Amino acid sequence: MGHDLLEKRVAVLGAGKMGGILLQALLKNGLLSPDLTCATVQHPERAKALSAKLNVRVGTDNVAAVKGADIILVGVKPQVVQEVMTEIRGEITPRQLIISVAASVPTSLIEKNLPPNVPVIRAMPNTPCFVGSGMTAVCKGQYADAAHVAMTCRMFDVVGRTVVVDEKHMDAVTGLSASGPAYIYIILESLAEAGVKVGLPRDVATLLAAQTTLGAARVVLETGDHPALLKDAVTTPAGCTIDGILELEEGKLRVTLIKAVVRATQRAKELAFS
Numbered sequence: 699m700g701h702d703l704l705e706k707r708v709a710v711l712g713a714g715k716m717g718g719i720l721l722q723a724l725l726k727n728g729l730l731s732p733d734l735t736c737a738t739v740q741h742p743e744r745a746k747a748l749s750a751k752l753n754v755r756v757g758t759d760n761v762a763a764v765k766g767a768d769i770i771l772v773g774v775k776p777q778v779v780q781e782v783m784t785e786i787r788g789e790i791t792p793r794q795l796i797i798s799v800a801a802s803v804p805t806s807l808i809e810k811n812l813p814p815n816v817p818v819i820r821a822m823p824n825t826p827c828f829v830g831s832g833m834t835a836v837c838k839g840q841y842a843d844a845a846h847v848a849m850t851c852r853m854f855d856v857v858g859r860t861v862v863v864d865e866k867h868m869d870a871v872t873g874l875s876a877s878g879p880a881y882i883y884i885i886l887e888s889l890a891e892a893g894v895k896v897g898l899p900r901d902v903a904t905l906l907a908a909q910t911t912l913g914a915a916r917v918v919l920e921t922g923d924h925p926a927l928l929k930d931a932v933t934t935p936a937g938c939t940i941d942g943i944l945e946l947e948e949g950k951l952r953v954t955l956i957k958a959v960v961r962a963t964q965r966a967k968e969l970a971f972s
Contacts, residue, residue, distance in 0.1 A: 701969055703852065704731050704914055705734075706734065706768040706769050706850050707766055707769070708735045708767060708768065708770075708771065709735075709737070709763040709766070709767040709771070710736070710737040710738070710771045710773060710775060711738050711763060711772050711774055711786075712738065712739070712771060712772065712775070712782075712793070713737035713739055713748060714774060715767070715825075716772075716775020717737070717799065718774065720771065720823070720854070721750065721752065721754075721771075721826050722852035723827070723830065724845040725754070727856045729856055732754045734952070735755075736755040736763050736767075737752075737755070737756045737763070738758055738759065738763050739756060739758065741758070751831060751938045760785055760786050761785060761789055763794050764789050764790065768795065769794070770786075770796050771797045771853075772797065772800060772808075772917065775793045775800070776801055776803050776969075777804055777836045779807070779808065779971065780811055780932070780971070783808055783811035784800040787811060787812050790812050790816055792813070792818070794816065794817075795817050795818075795842070795846050795849065795850075796812070796818045796819070797819045797820075797821060797823065797853070798819070799822070801822065801876065801966070802869070802872070802971055803820070804820070805837070805838070805841070805865060806839070808839070809839055809841065811917055816841060817842035817843070817846045818838075818839035818840075818867065819837070820836070820837050820838075820839065820868060821836050821850060821854060822834065822836075822872055822875070823858075824876045824878065824879055825876050826856055826858065827854075827857035828898075830856075830857055831858050832854075832857045832859070833860075833865070835861050835868065835871040835873045835875065836851060836854065836855070836862050837862065837868055838865075847862055863926050869963050870963050872966040873960065873961075873963030873964075874962075878959075880909065881958055881959075883954060886904075886907045886908055888908075889903075889936065893906060927930065
């Protein structure tokens with residue numbers, strides 16, 4: 699896997715948070731050739747430091763970066779995507795692939811600011827990509843094909859799992875998996891606080907909460923069983939777990955989490971750049 703990527707010239711526009719995470723992971727795992735890879739950042743000092751760290755060319759000139767590139771990963775802030783597309787459009791051809799990780803920016807906006815027939819892929823990763831446990835949803839624009847989607851999935855597989863969806867679902871992806879880590883951190887923090895309340899040292903309580911969450915998630919992913927079925931397997935008659943579940947239900951944890959995802963999805967729609 700990835701041998702074809704090694705032969706591609708890749709430019710990362712905006713190697714900040716998510717762009718930087720993906721760039722580092724692809725280089726670390728040997729999917730990209732350092733000699734064929736370049737990136738841009740906003741400030742020269744940051745460019746110099748990142749170039750030394752990753753051993754790739756890093757500058758501040760987006761136009762220079764995309765010249766001759768096969769794949770262009772757009773990691774700039776959503777509000778400047780249109781400006782950057784207008785800036786580079788003179789160097790873009792349909793032989794290149796544009797991959798955008800800018801939240802709430804539809805492929806149609808990118809396409810209309812580029813020459814005709816340029817393939818565009820939109821990806822929505824989340825921050826656990828930083829430790830190789832990310833979740834990324836991918837959708838294709840009007841001119842992208844199955845080969846472009848497959849290439850993009852290979853890139854994001856290196857930082858976790860990928861799923862291909864229709865673009866109409868990308869706001870829901872934002873509300874669930876992109877925002878989701880924040881919800882999980884609140885749950886983890888609450889479980890750890892509860893452990894402290896019942897007498898556990900804080901570091902032990904945090905470890906217990908985090909590893910339990912990780913383990914439960916792995917069971918869901920590896921067995922494919924419905925979470926309700928797995929919950930029932932833990933819940934013995936007249937045991938401790940059912941009393942804890944009763945408290946969760948009385949506190950409306952389930953409906954609160956559902957409402958959080960719905961509200962975040964609505965906000966993603968409101969923020970959509972068109």
